[in-house]
Amino acid sequence: MELRKNYFADQRKDDLHEIGQPRPRSDSPGHVTGKTAYFADRNFPGMLHLKMVRSPHHHARIRSIDTSEAEKHPGVVNILTAKDVPHNVYTILILIQIGPEDETVLADGKVRWKGEAVVAVLAETERAAQEAAAKVKVDYEVLPAVFDMEEALKPGAPIVNEYHGQNHYLYDSGECRKVRFGDVEAGFAGADHILEQTYQSSPIEHAPTETTGCIVAPEGNDRFTCYTNTQAMFFTLDNASIILQMPGNKLHFVGGTVGGGFGGKVDVIVEPIAILGAKLTGRPVSFIYSREEEMQISSPRAAEKVVIKDGVMKDGRIVARKVTGYTDAGAYSRHSPYGAQKGAGHYPGPYTIPNVWIDTYCVYTNRTPSSAMRGFGVTIGDFALEVQMDKLARLIGMDPLEFRFVNAYRDGDMKAHRQPTEGAALIECMQEASRAANWPVAEKYMAMSSYAKGA
């Protein structure tokens, strides 16, 4: 890595003692000796293992659940269904007043994605829990499922999630989060070229080497300690408190040493049910995702569809940009309404465009609920924006890097979401990339600065 101290030297003092120093990480000696304690590096006497019975169907009504054979299985201590969960219908962003509650801890009457948790089995060993789980009988009536976002948004599509009533999240602004800036149609009308393109992604897994999980131990005083690899301690504690209808002072969360997260461990999935298991049995409970569960059951990064329509002038100026973004939330909201909204705030990218129209939708389909991941709400949008930029440059016969200089935002430029640009550095990054990659651009671009024009 090379630090280029010549840029922005006037804005920075480099006289610090500890900051800017490549100090060795205090946790590394534990990592290299195998002594770092992750949540699962604990073993409590009498610890039970929790295994989920999961839906084999993408969308189905549950006619009945029969746990009688499973209960008799040797080693089984308890079996939990929806009726055992005090506040079974929840949504995690309720903590910041983003509702409605739309997801079940354990399925109640219906499953909305293949892999949805239906019954929790608590047993003396993992093996006994697996065997008993195989003996739980669930009678399903399979329902039509919808996987394609366009299909889901059509009238008459199967309704994925009745708590929403339609297959998209309803913002206070309506069916989508909107950004309106300038007059996009006038911009298109005056443009030399129009280019409309569609970009698509599919779900992406965080794939941390340590799977999601927790171990819950009763403290013996009606308090429960939850050793967890959550990325957000109080967020998880507070949601568990709501789901379990237990005061927060009964819950004690210990974590902070995590084997990789990347956004995959903020969904509050394993902790509430494990605490409930510990509460009902009085014994420590371990609930750790298998790798298969981590890959297909834990929330992935959402699939997105992004439609970008641009008006561009022959001289390289983008004069109008309309973006319609669709986030495939899967069957439940989790963090997706936030991500789609974050996307609205991110478009049209780091460029100054006078006329902008953004609509971002959070769409429900019968697939694994998606959620946050590294670059949430932005990563796929950036893919779409920056491929579009390449196409626009080629459309008008301009060098793709120079084309970005023409449109790059600078301090003081008004963004589409009506915040003035501060602290911009896109131009300098591109100048340095031009040098590093031996990708020359015209001298006037190398002379540009992110500082406000005329400043």
Add this chain to the structure above:
Amino acid sequence: MAIRRGRGVAAINYPTGMNLGGDPTQALVHSTPTGNFMVTLSSVDLGQGMKQIMAQICAETIGVPTDRVVVDTADTDTGPHCMGTFASRGTHRAGNAVIQAAKEARQVMLEVAAEELEVNASDLETDGQGNILVKGAPQKSISIFDVALSAHFKRGRSISGRGMFLIPRSYPEKETGAMKPSTCYAHACTVAEVEVDDETGEVTVLTVKNVFEIGRALNPKMVEQQLVGGSWMGISHALYETTEPYYPNRDHGGTDFNQYLMPGPGDLAETQIIVLERPSADGPFGAKGPGEMCANPQIPAVANAVFDAVGVRIDTLPITPERILRALKAQAPN
């Protein structure tokens, strides 16, 4: 068979934090009797090294070497609230809270030192090595070790501080979308160079040259860790990763590390990392959040490089050999 070469560029920015939800983190700092400092948090270290960075931030602020700071996190019985580790917020939000707490503790520390040295606290400075000196008269000094002992056993003072950093929630305006989604932005530009096998659609990323502007590299080696790993993940996203390879068809989702594809150690691009620092107005020592954005620009840069190489646009991620081959076959045969 033809191996065809191309290059592509992408430039991006990235918002720090989750302003649209409201974004608080708290921290507590106190000294031990011998002048070591405890930072108490409920923030989570995912492996990115938050504990180390918080220690360096506290040390810088108090004026002691980093190894005299211990970070205690994340226990909800002891650590004050943190929203969580996501949205590139950890260093920025928790770092600001630690600075505030450390400043308050430092002030008490200087007051105790002032009493011991019989000077005004405002006349004192730290040397970063664990000593407090009188400005302009450095021979008049006291060690932080002695100050802490005095505070605990002689003067009955608690060298401690509370820190709170809150970005109030921004509510998007319904019709215009006016909002403040971030307080500061990191930036990046990547140039990727690829080879594409036009008979199989296989892509080899030869080089990625990444320039990142991250506000301030609080620990350059740890920044490098993030950026190198992130650059790898960006390439991985571009060419390999999906839990639903035939999306929106739900079949054939991978269930293990053999089926869920990520570049192996034999697939690595030659990776260059260049870092610029334009300090953010509200970041701890100017830092922004580099953890997420470092994995973004490689994706479009690789996509654009593939086009440059073989003249087909793959607008669907991941850019698999199959998608490239289908597009090549769909091209006019001439």
Add this chain to the structure above:
Amino acid sequence: MALALQTFSTVKDANAALKATGTRYLGGGTLVVRAANEGDVSISSFVRSTEPSQSAITVSGGTVRIGASVTMAAIARHPDLGTLTRAARAVGGPAIRNMATVGGNLFAPTPYGDFTVALLALDATVSTDGGDLPIETFLAKRDGSHAIVTSVGFALPPQGGFRFLKVSRIKPKGISVLSIAAVLEQAADGTVSAARIALGCMADRPMRAKAAEKALLGRKLTSDGIAPALAVASEGTSPTTDPIASAWYRAQVLPVHLGRLLLGQVAGMETKA
């Protein structure tokens, strides 16, 4: 039923134990222990045999016999089996190769079983307590086979006469897009006098590319010479679709990779050695 391991000193006794329901033969563990870990409750007992002959490699008079318990790593480092190093190293990473056995590989479902593709091209004989079977017959019947495989035997191909290629997305260790093994004999003028070509991932188990084999006879290994073979390479295949690649893709690139293998254009390929 809790899991259990039963160890026997002879294949005969192990075979007898395998008659009980819920039993699975334990080779290197890479398939059956994994299945049990993943919650396959149909497995209640692992059975293994420690009969020494299953761990032996013998090479004599141009004939090779490899015990079923021999690992991929043992094959890869055996001084007389240099021909097979590439195929043995195509399986897993280093740890897997220290565990995965020849016997297990014969049962590995697509896209695994790359070493078996090599054995199929070598026209190996698969031996069990109950007798010997040509590998092609064995593979066709393997789903119903309960007899423990004791060894595989084959004639060492002539110098430079064996070629192997595994195509994967991830390097150096990835599972197969496809794998190809070929045993070729060439006359003095370079024309192919005998050919056996085996394919992995082009069906639910390794298969022979017989049309391509036939089309190679009497042809030289040049672009023009192999063209008829490539044109029929996909005959009889029903490639698998999985997270790695679709059937369409596998079918499209099979002739490409077969052509490269036949022309010696594969990186690191030793066509002489």
Add this chain to the structure above:
Amino acid sequence: MAKVPVQFTLNGAEKAEFIDSGTTLLHALRDKIGDTSPKGGCHQGTCGACSVIIDGELRLSCLTLAETCNGAAITTTSGLSEGGVLHPLQRAFLDAFATQCGFCTPGMIMAAKVLLDHTPNPSRDEVVEALSGNICRCTGYEPIIQAVLTAARSNSQNAA
């Protein structure tokens, strides 16, 4: 449930336990013996986090039944540093900033140790091959490869 005896040496120390038949070595080490340095990242043999060295060979403890290790000599990452002095590989991983979350690190170090035990001066390709069964999601592998190459160099210098 039938308990069976297992006896082996772990990092040079004799260990004897009664375990449930069919228990994997990974569970036996972590839950019975208390050596949690091998990690359970997949229990499928696809991540390498549970890698240990058995009689000089790299093996996956998640797919190895403990009973099959009777009489074996087992090495784990927790046994590499002696008297508080880090093994050269551990030192090199620290110096190269080759750990982030650390979960893959013990397995990586096992894979690297076996390589260096057999090939003291490996090429980059040999290092890549040796690490190929171990997944890292944080680092992009390059710092790990560099750490192993550095450890090899420091070994050969010490030997010279």
